[in-house]
Amino acid sequence: VLIILAAFVMMESPRWLVLKGREREARQVICSLHPKGYDVDDAFKTINESIEENQEGGAGKETIGYNTILCPPTPALKRMIFTGFGTAISHQLCGIDAIQYYLSFILKDAGIVDRLHQTQILTCLGVLKLLCLFVAGPMSDRFGRRPLLFISLSGMICALVLITWDTMMNERNGEHHPIITILGLATYLCFFSFGLGPLGWVLPPEIFSTSIRSKVRSRSRPLCVDVFDWIA
Secondary structure (H helix, E strand, O other): OHHHHHHHHOOOOHHHHHHOOOHHHHHHHHHHHOOOOOOHHHHHHHHHHHHHHHHHOOOOOOOOOHHHHHOOOOHHHHHHHHHHHHHHHHHHHOOHHHHHHOHHHHHHHOOOOOHHHHHHHHHHHHHHHHHHHHHHHHHHHHHOHHHHHHHHHHHHHHHHHHHHHHHHHHHHHOOOOHHHHHHHHHHHHHHHHHHHHHHHHHHHHHHOOHHHHHHHHHHHHHHHHHHHHHHO
C-alpha cells in the first residue's frame, strides 16, 4: 500500500529528464526538491556539465551500452564491474536473509521454545542490529569502506562458525547452549550491519562511473536479489 501511495508523489530523476530533453520538467523537480531561494540554475548547470563531460569523454549514452558492461573492453572497467558486482553478490550470498528468516527456528533448536522468550530475543537482536547501522556510517567515512568491509566479513565468518559448531554439538550430544547461539546470532547481525549491510548498497554506486552507474545497477540488483538470494 505504501509503495502504491508513494508512486503518486515520487518524482522523476532530474538528470534523466535532462538526458531526454525535458528540461522544463527537470527544473520543476529541482525546485520541488530544494528549499525556497535555492539556486536552481546552478544545480541545472551542474547536471548539464556532468552530462557534457561524459559525452565528450566518449562515455555518453550512445557509446556505453549493455554490451560494454557485459564484455568490458578495458582492464579498468573490468575491475570496476567486478568489484561492484562482487560486493552486491556478496551482500546476498552472505546468508543474511536466511538467518533472519529462520531466527525463530534456530532459537527453537537451541532450546528456547517459549514464544515470549523468542520474541524478546528477536526484538533485542533487531534493536542491536539497528544500533550498529548508526555506528557504521561515521566509521566508514572515517576509516574507509574497504577496511570496514573486511572487518565485517571476518566477524560474520567467525559468528557462522560459532553457530555451526553449536548446532553440531546439539545434534551429536543433545546438549543445548542457548547463550552461545544468541551470542553467535548477535555477532553475525552486528558485523553485518557494521559493514557489509550498508556498504553493499553504498560501495557499488561509488565505484561505478556516472556513465554506466544506472545501467549496471539496473542489472546487478535484480540479478542479486532474484538469483543469488534464491541460492543463499
